[in-house]
Structure formats: structure tokens, C-alpha cells
Amino acid sequence: MRISLRKTALAMAAASAVLLAAGCNKPAGDAVAAAGKSTTLSTEKDKISYTIGMDMAKSLEPAKDEVDVDVLAKAIKDVWAGREAALTEEQANEIRETFTQKMQAQQITEMLAKGRRNAEEGARFLEENGKKEGVTTTASGLQYQVLEQGSGARPGKQSVVKVHYKGELLDGTVFDDSSERSEPATIPLAQVVPGWAEGIQLMTPGSKYRFWIPASLGYGEQGTPGGPIPPNATLVFDVELLEIVQR
Numbered sequence: 001m002r003i004s005l006r007k008t009a010l011a012m013a014a015a016s017a018v019l020l021a022a023g024c025n026k027p028a029g030d031a032v033a034a035a036g037k038s039t040t041l042s043t044e045k046d047k048i049s050y051t052i053g054m055d056m057a058k059s060l061e062p063a064k065d066e067v068d069v070d071v072l073a074k075a076i077k078d079v080w081a082g083r084e085a086a087l088t089e090e091q092a093n094e095i096r097e098t099f100t101q102k103m104q105a106q107q108i109t110e111m112l113a114k115g116r117r118n119a120e121e122g123a124r125f126l127e128e129n130g131k132k133e134g135v136t137t138t139a140s141g142l143q144y145q146v147l148e149q150g151s152g153a154r155p156g157k158q159s160v161v162k163v164h165y166k167g168e169l170l171d172g173t174v175f176d177d178s179s180e181r182s183e184p185a186t187i188p189l190a191q192v193v194p195g196w197a198e199g200i201q202l203m204t205p206g207s208k209y210r211f212w213i214p215a216s217l218g219y220g221e222q223g224t225p226g227g228p229i230p231p232n233a234t235l236v237f238d239v240e241l242l243e244i245v246q247r
Contacts, residue, residue, distance in 0.1 A: 163185055
């Protein structure tokens with residue numbers, strides 16, 4: 001997750017911090033209750049304010065250990081009251097730039113560490129999984145299991161296929177499921193990750209296979225930035241090949 005530290009984003013973040021700090025800002029009816037107690041949202045303004053607070057709190061989550069809520073509250077009060085700010089715009093710009101670089105470096109470090117853990121976990125899993133009865137490992141490292149065998153011709157590298165599928169991470173987290181949509185997915189094999197393309201070409205219409213796709217045949221070291229697939233993730237797919245739309 002990236003943190004935007006542009007001027008407007010910092011202002012919104014400061015506002016959210018004020019909303020989150022009981023007593024730091026002027027109360028709006030019962031909108032901000034004592035810490036640990038329930039919050040009553042009696043007016044439209046209360047509800048909007050609380051919603052903005054929730055959104056901004058989530059956006060600030062990666063930086064919460066770097067932020068003093070009371071100081072943020074003072075800054076926003078000073079600005080709203082028209083008082084002289086404790087920092088000049090030049091000083092604030094320098095701080096924004098430095099902090100942005102610090103957080104980006106931290107995010108890269110965390111991503112690399114997570115990638116290493118995922119790569120190690122995936123390698124261990126695939127080594128053990130490949131020993132199981134019914135699991136075949138191809139020369140590329142793709143693993144598959146035939147759940148139901150169909151018949152007919154197999155698709156080629158440039159084929160377009162109609163499939164139902166479900167994709168999961170090794171921990172069982174589902175990141176995509178075609179059954180949640182109104183119709184099967186129609187997919188050109190030339191446009192999917194290598195493990196998917198290789199696996200589908202093993203199937204015939206009516207087949208159901210399970211694939212275990214190592215990161216090198218999936219989304220690699222990057223995963224899907226901002227998306228559901230982390231770096232170096234081993235993926236699990238259950239796929240039903242319904243039809244070869246175009247060979």
C-alpha cells in the first residue's frame with residue numbers, strides 16, 4: 001500500500017487523526033464518545049465525519065507509529081483558527097519528501113522480506129505436494145491433478161477457451177472465482193501467466209484439473225501490486241474447461 005503525502009492528502013490525514021482523538025477537536029453532539037465507549041451518530045454531519053475518519057484511519061495505518069495524534073490535532077486547529085503555523089511551507093515540503101522516501105524504503109524492505117518467506121514456503125509446499133499420489137510435475141515446475149477427465153482436442157497456445165475457475169493462495173485465501181459472476185470466463189491463453197497457459201493446454205473439454213503454479217510461472221517477485229496476489233506467491237487453481245472457443 002502506498003501512502004500519498006501530497007499536501008491535500010496530509011491535510012485529510014490530519015483531519016482524520018483529529019476525528020479519532022477524543023477531545024482533540026470540538027465535539028459534534030455525541031459524535032465522538034469517550035474512548036472505549038460506544039459512538040452515537042445522531043446527525044448526517046456526525047455520520048459523514050465518522051465515515052471520513054474511518055477512511056483516513058485506514059489510509060494512515062502503515063504510518064501510525066510515525067504519527068503523534070495530538071500534534072496533528074494542534075496543526076489542524078492552528079490552520080482552521082488562522083494562527084501562524086509552526087512550520088513554513090518550505091520546511092513542510094522538505095519533511096514530506098523525506099518522509100515519503102522513508103516510507104517507500106520501508107515498504108520495499110517489507111515486500112522483499114515477504115517475498116522471501118513466500119518463496120521458501122512455496123518451495124517446501126511444492127516439494128511435498130509433488131510426492132502425493134495423483135500429482136504430476138511438469139518439466140517447468142507446474143503441478144497438476146486430474147479431478148475429472150473430458151475428451152476431445154486440446155487447446156493450443158493461441159486458443160481462446162471458456163472456463164470456470166477458482167484461484168487461491170496456499171493459505172486458502174480465494175482471490176478470484178468465476179462462479180461469482182453470471183457466466184464462465186472466456187480467456188485467450190496468449191494473455192495469461194505461463195503456468196495457466198501450460199495447464200489449460202493439458203486439458204480437454206469437460207475436464208476438471210487442479211493446478212499448483214509456482215511463482216516463476218505466475219506473478220513472480222512482484223505479485224499484483226495493490227492487488228490480492230503477494231510477491232513470490234504459489235497459486236492454486238481449480239479449473240473446468242468448458243469449451244475451446246477458438247483454436
